[in-house]
Amino acid sequence: MAAQRSRRRIPEATVARLPVYLRMLGEQFEIGVANISSEELAELAGVNAAKVRKDLSYLGSYGTRGVGYDVEFLVYQIRRELGLTHDWPVVIVGAGNLGQALAGYNGFGDRGFPVGGIVDIDDSKVGSVVGGVRVRHLDEIKQVVQARNISIGVIATPGAAAQDAADSLVAAGVTSILNFTPTVINVPHGISVGKVDLAVELQILAYHEQRRANAAQGSVVRSLSGLSIPGESRRGASA
Amino acid sequence: MAAQRSRRRIPEATVARLPVYLRMLGEQFEIGVANISSEELAELAGVNAAKVRKDLSYLGSYGTRGVGYDVEFLVYQIRRELGLTHDWPVVIVGAGNLGQALAGYNGFGDRGFPVGGIVDIDDSKVGSVVGGVRVRHLDEIKQVVQARNISIGVIATPGAAAQDAADSLVAAGVTSILNFTPTVINVPHGISVGKVDLAVELQILAYHEQRRANAAQGSVVRSLSGLSIPGESRRGASA
DNA sequence: AAACGTTTGTGCATGTTTTCACAAAGCCTG
DNA sequence: CAGGCTTTGTGAAAACATGCACAAACGTTT
Numbered sequence: 001m002a003a004q005r006s007r008r009r010i011p012e013a014t015v016a017r018l019p020v021y022l023r024m025l026g027e028q029f030e031i032g033v034a035n036i037s038s039e040e041l042a043e044l045a046g047v048n049a050a051k052v053r054k055d056l057s058y059l060g061s062y063g064t065r066g067v068g069y070d071v072e073f074l075v076y077q078i079r080r081e082l083g084l085t086h087d088w089p090v091v092i093v094g095a096g097n098l099g100q101a102l103a104g105y106n107g108f109g110d111r112g113f114p115v116g117g118i119v120d121i122d123d124s125k126v127g128s129v130v131g132g133v134r135v136r137h138l139d140e141i142k143q144v145v146q147a148r149n150i151s152i153g154v155i156a157t158p159g160a161a162a163q164d165a166a167d168s169l170v171a172a173g174v175t176s177i178l179n180f181t182p183t184v185i186n187v188p189h190g191i192s193v194g195k196v197d198l199a200v201e202l203q204i205l206a207y208h209e210q211r212r213a214n215a216a217q218g219s220v221v222r223s224l225s226g227l228s229i230p231g232e233s234r235r236g237a238s239a
Numbered sequence: 240m241a242a243q244r245s246r247r248r249i250p251e252a253t254v255a256r257l258p259v260y261l262r263m264l265g266e267q268f269e270i271g272v273a274n275i276s277s278e279e280l281a282e283l284a285g286v287n288a289a290k291v292r293k294d295l296s297y298l299g300s301y302g303t304r305g306v307g308y309d310v311e312f313l314v315y316q317i318r319r320e321l322g323l324t325h326d327w328p329v330v331i332v333g334a335g336n337l338g339q340a341l342a343g344y345n346g347f348g349d350r351g352f353p354v355g356g357i358v359d360i361d362d363s364k365v366g367s368v369v370g371g372v373r374v375r376h377l378d379e380i381k382q383v384v385q386a387r388n389i390s391i392g393v394i395a396t397p398g399a400a401a402q403d404a405a406d407s408l409v410a411a412g413v414t415s416i417l418n419f420t421p422t423v424i425n426v427p428h429g430i431s432v433g434k435v436d437l438a439v440e441l442q443i444l445a446y447h448e449q450r451r452a453n454a455a456q457g458s459v460v461r462s463l464s465g466l467s468i469p470g471e472s473r474r475g476a477s478a
Numbered sequence: 479a480a481a482c483g484t485t486t487g488t489g490c491a492t493g494t495t496t497t498c499a500c501a502a503a504g505c506c507t508g
Numbered sequence: 509c510a511g512g513c514t515t516t517g518t519g520a521a522a523a524c525a526t527g528c529a530c531a532a533a534c535g536t537t538t
Binding site: 010015016018019020022023024044045046081082083084088090097098100101102104105107108111112113151152159175176177178182184186190192194196197198199200201202203204205206207208209210211212213 | 249254255257258259261262263283284285320321322323327329336337339340341343344346347350351352390391398414415416417421423425429431433435436437438439440441442443444445446447448449450451452
Binding site: 013050064065067 | 527
């Protein structure tokens with residue numbers, strides 16, 4: 001009934017939560033749950049029920065008042081909205097420690113992001129097979145990307161090589177990049193960049209640890225309700 | 240002059256950016272830059288200059304008008320604020336693919352988070368050495384944690400084991416947890432939790448890819464300025 | 479077919495984060 | 509030491525995100 005295409009824009013904070021709902025809904029579907037309330041889903045996802053409802057309302061009015069949401073239908077709608085109705089093969093740049101771990105991590109391909117290729121600049125790594133995929137040379141990245149029509153690249157190189165990796169990915173035609181290095185990369189306008197920095201996550205935790213320590217020392221009182229509910233956020237960049 | 244301890248609370252969004260500034264400042268210091276403006280730092284960190292100034296203002300008034308910030312002093316102040324004046328050893332639960340990659344990742348220890356222990360529930364993994372640390376059995380986690388006074392734990396198990404891992408960590412006395420599994424974990428009030436979910440990051444990118452594809456198809460116009468500047472965010476939880 | 483209990487969808491208030499814009503404060507030059 | 513140039517620090521506005529609270533909508537029971 002409502003317009004099927006021309007969706008209104010979904011807030012970024014909601015986009016970041018939809019994958020979590022999707023996972024929980026998938027699990028529930030697996031164990032035979034056909035219907036779920038915002039309250040139940042909120043519990044599973046670790047958020048507030050009103051937030052669940054508002055988030056889902058951006059997809060359309062797919063719930064039934066007094067009843068809840070049809071799990072299977074909701075899974076379908078979220079997948080559609082997130083663009084997960086087909087696989088998105090990814091190319092990994094860097095076949096070192098991290099690149100190999102990522103390639104070997106099944107939860108990757110399982111969730112619709114099969115490793116479509118791995119490249120490295122180091123000849124000694126080229127030819128070896130990690131996670132069932134043969135490592136090719138960085139110079140061949142364009143062929144790898146085009147052969148499988150890849151649009152997402154993952155940077156798993158040392159930090160110093162990150163910008164080169166990004167440039168190679170963009171030149172090869174990739175339009176989204178997930179950067180695991182601590183280096184901030186510059187990309188042309190229109191390329192999406194996501195970033196995962198392990199050290200940053202730990203440093204945020206350290207801040208809370210330290211704060212806890214100070215608070216305990218300074219005053220006993222405040223520990224009753226005020227303890228941190230830390231949330232983290234990271235920047236994507238697009239030039 | 241200003242109170243040295245008893246800091247005002249720093250917004251969570253700022254806490255998440257301080258580590259990025261810290262890294263950039265460290266690099267600049269290495270190459271001999273003694274002074275930096277908010278504009279320059281903003282450029283390096285990929286954010287807006289006003290944001291840099293406001294973020295830094297939470298630390299105190301450490302800049303000089305007309306000049307900028309003293310790099311070395313700022314590094315010191317940020318480190319102090321984040322609680323990085325001493326090391327925070329971490330214990331890794333799970334010596335599989337990911338746990339090994341994390342243990343072997345030097346950027347970890349280099350940044351003040353040495354791997355103080357690795358535990359696994361699987362006897363066949365116990366005793367092996369990864370990243371210079373011998374894997375011990377999950378049952379010994381309490382000794383590992385207490386021997387090195389560890390307060391940060393990293394969960395690198397399969398998703399199904401995440402809650403058990405969290406429970407073990409908490410029981411052992413850990414107060415901050417970084418969870419690499421897709422499972423949402425429940426912890427007692429007062430425990431900080433950070434989460435890194437690779438699949439979620441990729442799904443966010445997929446959303447933007449798909450959106451780009453739709454936009455291109457629907458109308459040619461909007462590509463001129465409006466392309467996404469995606470930001471991601473993840474939840475921390477605390478019960 | 480009315481009354482009831484449940485649960486959605488959303489308007490509104492509140493809280494947080496970003497951005498703007500400019501006075502205040504510093505250096506430098508003449 | 510005055511005038512000009514630069515850059516910080518921060519109020520205030522705007523944008524964004526969260527959470528409350530309740531009317532509207534549904535199924536069920538009588």
